[in-house]
Amino acid sequence: MNDTCILWFRKDLRLDDNPALIEAAKHERIIPLFIFDRNLEEYNKIGEASHWWLEKSLISLSEDLNQKLNILEGDSLEIISNIIKEEKIKHVYWNRCYEPDRIAADTFLKKEITKLNVFAKSFNSSLLWEPWKIKNKSGNFYKVFTPFFKKGCLQTDQPRIPCKKPKELFFLKLFKEDNIYQFKFQKSKNKWYAKFEKIWNVSEAAAKNIFNNFLENGASDYNVGRNFPSKNSVSKISAYLHWGQISPFRVWHEAKNRMSGSHKETFLSELGWREFSYHLLYHFPKINKQNLKEQFNKLDWNVSNELLLKWKKGKTGFPIVDAGMRELWKTGYMHNRLRMITASFLVKNLLIHWKEGEKWFWDCLLDADLANNSASWQWVAGTGSDAAPFFRIFNPITQGQKFDKDALYIRKYLPEIAKLPNKFIFTPWLADKEILSDANITLGLDYPYPIIDYISSRKKALDAFKKISN
DNA sequence: TGAAATGTTGGGGCG
DNA sequence: ACGCCCCAACATTTC
Secondary structure (H helix, E strand, O other): OOOEEEEEEOOOOOOOOOHHHHHHOOOOEEEEEEEEOOOOHHHHOOOHHHHHHHHHHHHHHHHHOOOOOEEEEOOHHHHHHHHHHHHOOOEEEEEOOOOHHHHHHHHHHHHHHHHOOOEEEEEOOOOOOOOOOOOOOOOOOOOOHHHHHHHHHOOOOOOOOOOOOOOOOOEOOOOOHHHOOOOHHHHOOOOOOHHHHHHOOOOHHHHHHHHHHHHHHHHHHHHHHOOOOOOOOOOOOHHHHHHOOOOHHHHHHHHHHHOOHHHHHHHHHHHHHHHHHHHHHHHOOOOOOOOOOHHHHHOOOOOOHHHHHHHHHOOOOOHHHHHHHHHHHHHOOOOHHHHHHHHHHHHHHOOOOHHHHHHHHHHHOOOOOHHHHHHHHHHHHOOOOOOOOOOOOOOOOHHHHHHOOOOHHHHHHOHHHOOOOHHHHOOHHHOOHHHHHHOOOOEOOOEOOOOOOHHHHHHHHHHHHHHHHO
């Protein structure tokens, strides 16, 4: 008797702690499947950096599956239905995703293949708490983080203990190479992504290593060190978490066991923010398109491609901002402190709509994640649920002086001003001619003058905000 | 997980 | 010894 099932990989590209795999392993043979489905926004609008990561992930996952991963491009329902018919499949398993269009597509697909007399089952591999399970006393979903996390999450079921990869597995490959999804970057001569190759190792094993390295080296200083971008005190697991190369359940329990005190509390609450983002996405499906606080629809945003472009390129003339934007461009990653500084600069000092920033980050970040990216931009912009107040405007000079005191981070990403002394490296335009020439800098040529006056830009933002507050 | 403006306090210099 | 001013340091308020 033919006992073959389909295991549909999506954002769970791992073998460890994979509930759908555990279920699939109860069958004799598994057809591991990945579908690049352009009907879904996450593939149709996939960012360049994310696309690179995905390809690396699939190559690596296939290796872990003895080169048996079936990678296809096309309509998910059509592909799965065909395999069901040709291989006489009776069981299909996958782990859930939470993007609104994915939820709709999955619901429809489940209904359709059930009609073919197939048993379809989905599991949870990527959220510690299902978004529909966390409710406040009056039965509504939470809109404020602290009660969401402390009462909603921590006082209900603890995240389950992660499960191990099953021992006996038999994978089946159905398609020849020439039928599969064509890797874009493998063929492309685009050099932009080439630098990622040297920095990031994309695999389940690498995810485990990088997290272990954090636990051993960064975790004991996390609560303080995480604010300083020149230190190695953050985990850098975000992209792995997004694609599921590491399980949030694994991360949660490891952190609980191996971290301590305030470091542990803070790290776990950061995982809580990730849950909160998904919670918001689930209950506000338009979170990437609309202000959650509707009064911001009236705000008179600045439309300037010129300023936006300078921000994207890291040529604003404010070194801490530019260093952050260069880190993003060079590495596909940006330290959290810099995400706040650069985002605040775009939205408040340039008064450009957060959606522009959201789009740029979506394209450049290896960890681009619909829920986290949208919720975080709305948080910085002050337009979100339980967001930072709009008037919390980061000073693009003092943030550098506070969190990159010795300018190690600035010098790393802005070599053109590296020779400036610490006293002027946060404000090159205040340095006199001799100091600039000693550092081989001609302002306006080697490094830009500030593109805005930060004092008046701050006032402008507050005025614009005042107008919509009445 | 701000920053600036404004208010308060207290020590020291000095007539 | 006293009042006055200055100002740093800290606290509070405001956006």
